[in-house]
Amino acid sequence: xxxxxxxxxxxxxxxxxxxxxxxxxxxxxxxxxxxxxxxxxxxxxxxxxxxxxxxxxxxxxxxxxxxxxxxxxxxxxxxxxxxxxxxxxxxxxxxxxxxxxxxxxxxxxxxxxxxxxxxxxxxxxxxxxxxxxxxxxxxxxxxxxxxxxxxxxxxxxxxxxxxxxxxxxxxxxxxxxxxxxxxxxxxxxxxxxxxxxxxxxxxxxxxxxxxxxxxxxxxxxxxxxxxxxxxxxxxxxxxxxxxxxxxxxxxxxxxxxx
Amino acid sequence: xxxxxxxxxxxxxxxxxxxxxxxxxxxxxxxxxxxxxxxxxxxxxxxxxxxxxxxxxxxxxxxxxxxxxxxxxxxxxxxxxxxxxxxxxxxxxxxxxxxxxxxxxxxxxxxxxxxxxxxxxxxxxxxxxxxxxxxxxxxxxxxxxxxxxxxxxxxxxxxxxxxxxxxxxxxxxxxxxxxxxxxxxxxxxxxxxxxxxxxxxxxxxxxxxxxxxxxxxxxxxxxxxxxxxxxxxxxxxxxxxxxxxxxxxxxxxxxxxxxxxxxx
Numbered sequence: 001x002x003x004x005x006x007x008x009x010x011x012x013x014x015x016x017x018x019x020x021x022x023x024x025x026x027x028x029x030x031x032x033x034x035x036x037x038x039x040x041x042x043x044x045x046x047x048x049x050x051x052x053x054x055x056x057x058x059x060x061x062x063x064x065x066x067x068x069x070x071x072x073x074x075x076x077x078x079x080x081x082x083x084x085x086x087x088x089x090x091x092x093x094x095x096x097x098x099x100x101x102x103x104x105x106x107x108x109x110x111x112x113x114x115x116x117x118x119x120x121x122x123x124x125x126x127x128x129x130x131x132x133x134x135x136x137x138x139x140x141x142x143x144x145x146x147x148x149x150x151x152x153x154x155x156x157x158x159x160x161x162x163x164x165x166x167x168x169x170x171x172x173x174x175x176x177x178x179x180x181x182x183x184x185x186x187x188x189x190x191x192x193x194x195x196x197x198x199x200x201x202x203x204x205x206x207x208x209x210x211x212x213x214x215x216x217x218x219x220x221x222x223x224x225x226x227x228x229x230x231x232x233x234x235x236x237x238x239x240x241x242x243x244x245x246x247x248x249x250x251x252x253x254x255x256x257x258x
Numbered sequence: 259x260x261x262x263x264x265x266x267x268x269x270x271x272x273x274x275x276x277x278x279x280x281x282x283x284x285x286x287x288x289x290x291x292x293x294x295x296x297x298x299x300x301x302x303x304x305x306x307x308x309x310x311x312x313x314x315x316x317x318x319x320x321x322x323x324x325x326x327x328x329x330x331x332x333x334x335x336x337x338x339x340x341x342x343x344x345x346x347x348x349x350x351x352x353x354x355x356x357x358x359x360x361x362x363x364x365x366x367x368x369x370x371x372x373x374x375x376x377x378x379x380x381x382x383x384x385x386x387x388x389x390x391x392x393x394x395x396x397x398x399x400x401x402x403x404x405x406x407x408x409x410x411x412x413x414x415x416x417x418x419x420x421x422x423x424x425x426x427x428x429x430x431x432x433x434x435x436x437x438x439x440x441x442x443x444x445x446x447x448x449x450x451x452x453x454x455x456x457x458x459x460x461x462x463x464x465x466x467x468x469x470x471x472x473x474x475x476x477x478x479x480x481x482x483x484x485x486x487x488x489x490x491x492x493x494x495x496x497x498x499x500x501x502x503x504x505x506x507x508x509x510x511x512x513x514x515x516x517x518x519x520x521x522x
Contacts, residue, residue, distance in 0.1 A: 055393050079399055093394035096385075097307075107398040156398075 006031040006164065006196045007052065012061035013220075014047055021047050022058070023220030034190050034197040036207040036228070038242060039217030040251050045200040046090075048217070049166055052198070053085065054078050065164070086157035086195075088186075090169040092149040094141040100127070100152055101137040108159045126155040130185050147178035151185065158189045165190060167199040171206045183209035204243060216242065218254075287407075287481050294401065295408035304405060308413030312375050312472075313420055319374060320367045324425035327362050328354055328432030336441055350441070351451035354433030359460045363426045365512055367418060368471030372504035376479035379410055380500035383483025384493035392484070407484065411476045418472030419465040426464060467515050471508045478504040 007029040014022040021044035029035050037045050050056040052063055054070055063070045065081050073081070094103045101123035108126075109119055124134050130151040141149055150170065157165060170186060171179035183206050190197045190210070199210050207214060207228065214231055216224040216239045224239045231243050241249030335353035383406060386392050395402045430452065437443040479500045486496035 050393070053393075053397055055396060082397060082399055085397060087394070087397045089390045089394055091389050093390040095391055095394070107400070110399060 004031050005029065006066060007198075008062070008064045009048075009052070010062045012048070012051060012063065013059045014044070014051060014056065015059060020220055022051070022061075025061070025217075025221050027215055027222050027225070029196060029198060031196055032194055033213055034187075034199065034211050035213045035215060036199045036201060036211035037215050037217060038201065038207060040242065040255065041202075043217045044220060045217055046168060049168055049198065049200055053082070053087065053166070083160075084163040085166060086160060086162035086164070087166045088150070088153050088157045088168065088170055090172055092141070092146075092153035094149055094153055094156070096141055098140075099137065100139050100141065100144070103141065103152060104155050104159055106156060122159065123155075126159040127152070129158070129189070130155045131181070147174050147182070150174065150178075150182055154182070154185055154189065158193065161193055163193075163195055165193070165195045165197040167197065167201070167210070169201055169203075170199065170210075171201065171203045176205075179203065179206060180209075182206075186210050204245075218251075283485070284477075284481055287484070288477050290403050291407045291411045291477060291480065294404040295412050297404070299404075301405050301409050304409035305413050308410050309417055311378075312371065312414050313417035316367075316371050316374055316417075316421055317424065319370050320421045320425045321428045323366045323370050324358065324363055324429035325432040327366055328358055328429035328434075329436045331357050331362070331429075332433035332436040332441070336437075348447075348451040348454075350433070350437055350443070351448050352455040354437075355430050355452045355456050356460060358429035358433070359426050359456070359464045361464075361512075361516075363422045363429055364418075364464045364467035364471060365508065367422045367425050367468060368475060368508040368512075369505055371414070371418065371421065371472070372475040372478075372508060373501055375414065376475040376500045376504045377497045379476065379479030380483040380486070380497045381493055383407075383480055384486030384496040387484065387486050388488060388493060402484075407480045410480055411473060414472040414476035415469050416472070418468040418475075422464055422468035423461075426461065463515075463519060467512060470511050470515065474507045474511060475504040478507065 005028045007027075009025060009027040009029075012022050012025040012027075013020070021042075025044075025048070027048075037048060039045050047056060051058045052065075052070075054073075058071055061071065065084065068077065068081055070078060070081050094100075095106070098106070101120055104123040104126050105119050108122055114122070120137065123137060127134070127137065132148065132151055132155070136144055136148065136152075141152070144152070154170075165186075167186060170182055174182060186197075186199075187210055189195075197210070199207065201207050201210075211228050213225065214228050215222045216236070218238050224234065224236045226234075231239065234240055234243070238250050240246075241251050331354050332350055335350045335357075339349035339353070383392075386406070392402045392406070395405060434445075434448060434452075437448050438445050482496040482500040482503070483493075486492045
């Protein structure tokens, strides 16, 4: 079955001063696929994600979402495109001044004429989908654990049923058990929504649980892309070192020269 | 390393470029804050939260500051006027009410609120920047400038005049207490002198200054927080800069406004 491309990145470049982070990067993400972008620290994974969201302006290149060019697009076009996205930030990025339920329905309530009871019902349902009980609804983010914050952030990301989900280091800072729970919730949300997903992670366990495909970033470009199951049989020495976590290899030499 | 034709101009040249860049950024930030404050959707809940924080919770600190300032002015003006005039009662009352309403009320309120609210705005928005909350707002189809900045600027600009009005009353009351109970003045004569030389313009000038100071301290607090550097150090520096630049700009603005209305 041929899948249509939902996100098409072509010739994307971004430099900060003299440091080139993304260098003529190409990447196609088919509709409904869950892809993990991996790479050593500082290879521009988060920058790539922020460019896709328009939070960082790329120096050159093209990013189209469902055929709509987003680089250099008007604010209105960007806002229309952003409605298709749900994003789980690395630290959750919950709003400290709002209660949990208000965080969850922050975007959901916009443009809808819903009363308080309806909003709370929607929040309760979204929280139940990530295995959180209603008792957390009236707490503030600082009053719950890091793992629960991640689950609330996931509920916020999916409550609108977005077409595209982005996950930035979803399991960073969590214990293995909580990481496993988050991975399962992410995979289940992606499957339930039939969403296209991009995950940035160093956590190979997480990547195997969440992703269909993997793209390896190195030197500002995608140097390997393929199904997650093919990572272990690769003859690419860079990917091989990264996947298996070898201390010696081309990535180590590259980091020493940089 | 590049060779510069006139090396000794390199450092001041770079400093000038950085300064101009910052001024340009500040001007655009201020323009956007005003622009988005006037366009829907209006986040009234955010405005109300700021009104409570700025207008209500700053009352004690502004009240205490102006109370003791009024008391000190009464004592100092008595010391000064008694050297060349026997009419201390009317002089002290006039000096207290004019200095408090025209000058010390708005300036002290501005500086105290800059320390309390400007710093808190910079720290809160800086922390939101560091923890990706501002990026999250953006991705949740909410303009940070409209949701975070505009309500703060609007609330501070509206609340400072209110705070100053209350501070004026408390400051004049402080002068009255000292004049009556420490200097032994006649209460009704003191009050009569207070009202005799006070003009509506004195109070209005103080309130105009207060609105300008509120605008300045909120813009500086938000600006430094919004462009805060990464990590705790970045947020700490943003907080310090917000207070320092607010204080300096408040005093500069005070001089400019006073100069504009000054009549020989």
